[in-house]
Amino acid sequence: MKVTVCIGSSCHLKGSRQVVERLKELIAQHQLEDRVELSASFCMGNCQKDVCVTVNDNVFSIVPEDVDAFFQTEVIEKLA
C-alpha cells in the first residue's frame, strides 16, 4: 500500500509535517513498514482543502488531528 503526503507550500502550512510524523509513528507502532510505503509529493493540485494525502490512488484531505482515525479506517482496516 502506498501512502503519499503532499508537502507543497499550502499543505505544509496546514500541517504536512505533523501528518508525516504521526504517520511514521503509527506505521512503526503497527509494524507495517513492510506493507505501507510512505512517501512525499509536491503539489497534487488540491491546495484549497486540508492536507492532501493519497492512499494508492484515492485522494483524501485531512487535518493533523484526524491522522489516527484516518490511519485506522484507510490503512489498518483496508489492509486487514
Next chain:
Amino acid sequence: MSELRADIGIQSMIKYGEELCGDHVDLQEQEDGSALVVLADGLGSGVKANILSTLTAKIISTMMAAGLSMEECVKTIADTLPVDSARGVAYSTFTIIRLLQNRQAELFEYDNPYMILLRDGKNYPLERSEMTVSGKTIVRSKVTLQENDLFIAMSDGCTHAGIGLDKKFGWERDDIIAYLESLYDPSFSAKTWATILLEECSNLYKFKPGDDTTICAIRMQRQETLNVMFGPPAVHDDSERMVSQFLASAGKHVVCGGTTSQLVADYLHKELRPSLHYADPDIPPIAYLDGIDLVTEGVITVNRVLEYARDFLEDNQSYVKWGYKDDGASQICRMMLEEATDVNFFIGRAINPAHQNPNLPINFSIKMQLIIELTACLKKMGKRVQVTYF
C-alpha cells in the same frame, strides 16, 4: 579558465562607550573589474576619529580610482586632514588594497597591522618594500592573485584585543594567522571570515572593546554561476521556453516550488522524488531530480533564504544555522551566499490560486516581493544578479 572575483566582507565594532566608529572602510569597484578597498583608522575614537578615518578613506579611494598616484593621495591627506588640537597632528592610519582586474593585488600600508594573506589556507608572506611620501613611510607590496587567496586587513583594535586581560601583548598578528590557518575552509565567505575574527576579538575584549575594531576580508573566488528557477510561467505555453533557457544557462541549477519542479521534471522526463526528511521543522523537505542540483519548495523556503540573506548583510549571526544544516533554505544559502559570484533568477509569474487564500501568508505579491528584496541583498553583497520574468 573563468576569471576571479573578489568577495569582500567587512565587520566593525565600536569602542566600548562610544557611539561612532573611528574606523572606516571605503569600497570602490570599477567597470573593468578592478576594485579598491581602503581601511582607515582615525586617531583616537569617537567623532574625531570617525571624521578623520572617513575623510582619509574617501579621499584616497576617490583619488586612486581617478588614476592619481599614491604620492599625490598621501600628500593631499596630509594637507587636508584637520589637526587634532590635543596632539597637534592630523593622523589616520590606512591600508589600501587595489585589485587590478582581479589578477594582481597592490597593497599600500601605513601604520595599520600588516595585512595577512592566506594562500591555500597557509600564511603567504608578502615581499614588502618601503617608500617615503611626504615624510611618511608607506609599505608597498604586490602579488599575483590566485583562486582562494584570502586577504585580511584590520585596524589595530584587532591586534590589541585582550591587552591587560588574557593577553599580555594583545592578539598578536602571528596568533591571528595561526587562528585563521586552524579554521581555514575555502568555502567560508569573506563576510564569515570577518565575523569569525571580530567575534574572537570581542571575546578577547570580554565584550567591552578597548578600541574600534574592524576587519575587512577579501576572498578571491572563481566565477561561479547559480541559476534559480522559481514559479511556473504566467502563460502555460511558455513552460518549455522557460525551462530550456534555465537549463541552458551554465552553472548550478536550483528549482524552487512544487509545480515548478514538476515542470522541470516533465521536461527532463525524469521522476521527481520528494523527501520525507524535515531537517528544519518549519521548512518543507527538499526533493531529488536527476540533472538538477537542488529542488525545494517555493515561497516558505525562499522567504527563509531572504531572512538569512538580510542577516548576512548585518551581523551574520544566522550563519551558524545555514552554514551546515540540510534543509532547503540552508542549502540554497550555501550555494547562493557562499559559492556563487553570479546569480540568475528565472521567475515565473503564474498565480497559484491556492496561494491567494487570505489565511495563508504566501500570496502572489509576496512572492514577487521576495525576489525584489533578495535581488537587492545579493547586489549589496557584490554579486552580479540577473532576473528574467516569464
